[in-house]
Amino acid sequence: MLKVSGLKACIGDKEVLRGLDLSIQAGEVHAIMGPNGSGKSTLSKILAGHPDYTVTAGTVEYDVNFKPINLLDMSADLRAREGVFLAFQYPVEVPGVANLTFLRAAFNSVCRHQGVAEMNEAEFRLFVEKKSALVELHPSFLERSVNEGFSGGEKKRNEILQMAVLSPRLAILDETDSGLDIDSLKVVANGVNKLRSANNAILLITHYQRLLDYIQPDFVHVLHKGQIVQSGDKSLATKLEKQGYDWITGANV
Amino acid sequence: MNFAADLREQLNTLIRDASPDEVRFREKAWEAFKFQGLPDKKSESWKYSSSQFLTSRRWPISQPVDQVPSLLQAFVDLWKQDFDPVILLNGHLHNDSAQPLPEGLRVGDWSHGLNLDLEDGVVSAAAAIAKSGYAFELRTSPLRPILIVHWHEGEGVWTPTSNYIRVDSRVHVKVAEVFLSSTGVYLRSDVTKVELLDGAELEWVRLQQESSGATSWADVQTHLAADAQVALTQINAGAEWSRNTLKFDVRGARANVDVSGMTFAGSSSHVDQRVQVSHHIGQTQSTQLFKGILKDRARGVLNGKIYIGPKAQKVVSRQANHNLLLSRTAEADTKPELEIYADDVKANHGATVGRMDDEKLFYLMSRGIQPTEAKRLLAQAFVDEITMKIGHPTLRNFVATRVREFLPEFLAEVHV
């Protein structure tokens, strides 16, 4: 579904990714781990199409209608309509735009793209209220401005709510576990697990192994200095948790 | 012929059959004009705008219009369910027997004009030759909001008006005032005096939607007695060149001024919004909130001032101005002033200028929303703060509807 080959990218003058390869099939859950500054968040932002990053080499192929196309050629909004979803590490506050307005605008743009009927406000409200129960967000959050005045946990739940509404094919969760208390973590993990299916894939980006206790990955990769230096199954995460990153980063110096 | 001589000649025609009050009003304004002359660039309040709009060409006074144009009729019909409409055609009240005029409306009375503040030569000139406009003396609270529509017709001509609103003690009034025209190049000047007696309340929206070639100038002077309240929302959405001055003279204890506004300016238009709230007495409050969206080569000016006089203790006053620039060549000039001579007061202001937040745009786009739609959502959110402040649902709906109508078109041509 996603094939990243030899990806190099920089922000400003600084090279952050230095030839990254990654392949993800439908139905799989991948976890990317790595120390701070290894390029984890950069990868997620590049996949989502953030304008601050410049790709200098490599390709990203993403299957649309079972055909691989170049993801990097698509604008951020088009990628989203094609089913790429990024749960932000720091969700952005958008004062004055109601959550409901925002979700419906996003949902209907995806519907239009897929040639499916759009929902009117009443229909959509019912639909989204059901989804909010999934992440235990009170429906009153729908009337509030997007993320404005939300606590850290509420913001993350709101990200998962958006994911539930848009049902993406490739969901990228950027440090979704950071700053979450254990209850919120369970709610978020539960929301993500409900979305797992044979047709879609999930890419978890995390510093700690903790999230992986709740969302079981099929593959674990270690990112260091902009490259994947080690891949394995779930046990790699456990090993990292016990031995720290020094073991892996040191091994490659 | 020069401007002054021209003005005097037009004035002579006007006072030929005028009442003694009207003659006194006009002559007083003329004398003031002769003394002041037109302000030049050195005048602080004309730093960003030029008074040449009056003299750059000759502006003959517009001719009376008898018939309500169909475009205007359609507009009035749309809103007459919610409002009691008043129509002014080229500055004259249109008296339509089918539609009775609201209570309290008087015609041809000039006595109120004598205490108009003739701040500079432009105000004096505009007052000297003003047409009668409207005059309200509201002794009881009207049942429905009043809709005042100023309609201009005629190419290359000037419609000057002088208006008056007096709201008696404890009377509550809602007014929507809108400035429209058939298309064209013309000059409109509008001087309005408002007197709010003890405990009077006025909720007022003013919507300037002149044609894109128009020059629009307005000076609104509001006087507040004790416990009086005014909530005024000014929307500048038309004209090639406009200057709008809103002055509030707070003279009564516990009086409250809440003034807000939005400016939408594109192509090479110039919008100069001035606001001055003068607290002459303690225990009074005011807020100013103005927002501007500027694109193309447009220039938006905000000149906001809070004055708190000596002994006006316990005044609380706030002022904010936020501007969005949507193109490289747009310009925002803002000058939020404080002039304070009493120590036990709270006064603050804030101003920002910037473009649409890239992070917000990216966030919306990362959820599949097209860039144009994302920008519209953010722009709508930016101005909603002003619309939502309007308390009366009919007035709020009027403004929200009008803004919704032109906003997508306004944003459509922006290249960010």
Next chain:
Amino acid sequence: MNELKTEYKHGFVTSIETESMRKGLDEDIIRMISAKKSEPDWLLDYRLKAYRHWLTMEEPHWARADYKPIDYQSIRYYSAPKSVTEKPKSLDELDPELLKTFERLGISLTEQKRISGVAIDAVFDSVSLGTTHKDTLAKAGVIFCSISEAVQTHPELVRKYLGSVVPHADNFFAALNAAVFTDGSFCYIPKGVTCPLDLSTYFRINAKDTGQFERTLLIAEAGSFVNYLEGCTAPQRDENQLHAAVVELIALDDAEIRYSTVQNWYTGDREGRGGIFNFVTKRGKCIGRNSKISWTQVEAGSAITWKYPSCILQGENSVGAFYSVALTHDKMQADTGTKMVHIGRNTRSTIISKGISTGGSVNSYRGLVKILPTAHGARNYSQCDSMLVGDECGANTFPYIEVKNDTATVEHEASTSRISEEQLFYLQSRGLSQEEAISLLVNGFCKDVFKQLPLEFSVEAVKLIEMKLENSIG
């Protein structure tokens, strides 16, 4: 008289034989000043050009200050202690009266007692008495001397930069200064040098009816750094005296200039008689990439202050800053602020202004933030707070913000308030007197500015503000 002295401890007069030119201003006076300083022709021509332009200009009155018209013909444009004009060889040979004067102001100029870590140029009326620590500076290649001396020893530098930031026709008072400037400091920091000492100029007006028209020129070459401090006082006299200085700063690539002023000119008496008219043009140009200029000022003196230290941010990524505390009391009028002109890409500026008005004074902030179309990504943050103590004073804020580039971000905040009753009560309930409590709260209000000053200066500034407050509200 004694009582008054305690209020302004710098108000004494030094009795010393002076050599003065006649009162009044004409081309002859300018030629005389130039001849006195043995100036080259180009400088005399520059002065005359400025004078001729000045004659065509009108005295500005847009500053929010009321004063009687200044009679420019009743001012003496040159006055100097006789002993100095006869050129003593070193500071140690200075007339003891002059040394004593500076001792009384807390500044020792003699070899033994001088303050370590700070090099001082002492300017008395129209002349510089001399500069301390010359050897240490010379070793680092730093030139620090009076501008008159620099005209003789480094004419190429003076000629290149004089008037390059503040042109002779810039404004009325700058033109006047360009015509008649007498002394002031010249600093040149060579490439890559961090100035080993803080540089400081102390300005003293002594003679009656004399105006002081000093000129300061500071050039920081690529990669250099300098901390410059400036102090000023004058005797207590019933007549107003004019001080019209011009300061020009030039920062090349990666250079940084920090310029701090503690201004304590005589303010006039409680009824507003006498005091200095302080009409000053200070401007810095960040020519180089990544260059930085910061102005920090504590304005506590002068009858009228008219001063807007500004930054022209021309080099890419250059940074300008303005930190100001202005305290006015009795009948003082202060109109001060800054201009930040953003020309280069990613230029940044910060403005922090704190105004405190007491008595019957008026304190105004006037500032301009201008973002030109070329200044992509420019940012400005301004914060202007005013505090009123007493109900007969005034506080004004006149910020002008002009943005001509959509990628710029400009934020401005301002507030006016008085000391909160609750805070005052809280402090008093812990045993502080009202004056102490107010002093503490005002210091807190000014903290963001004081912390920009070098330590010794910061201590002095805090003391000065405390003393002024005590006198005006006690």
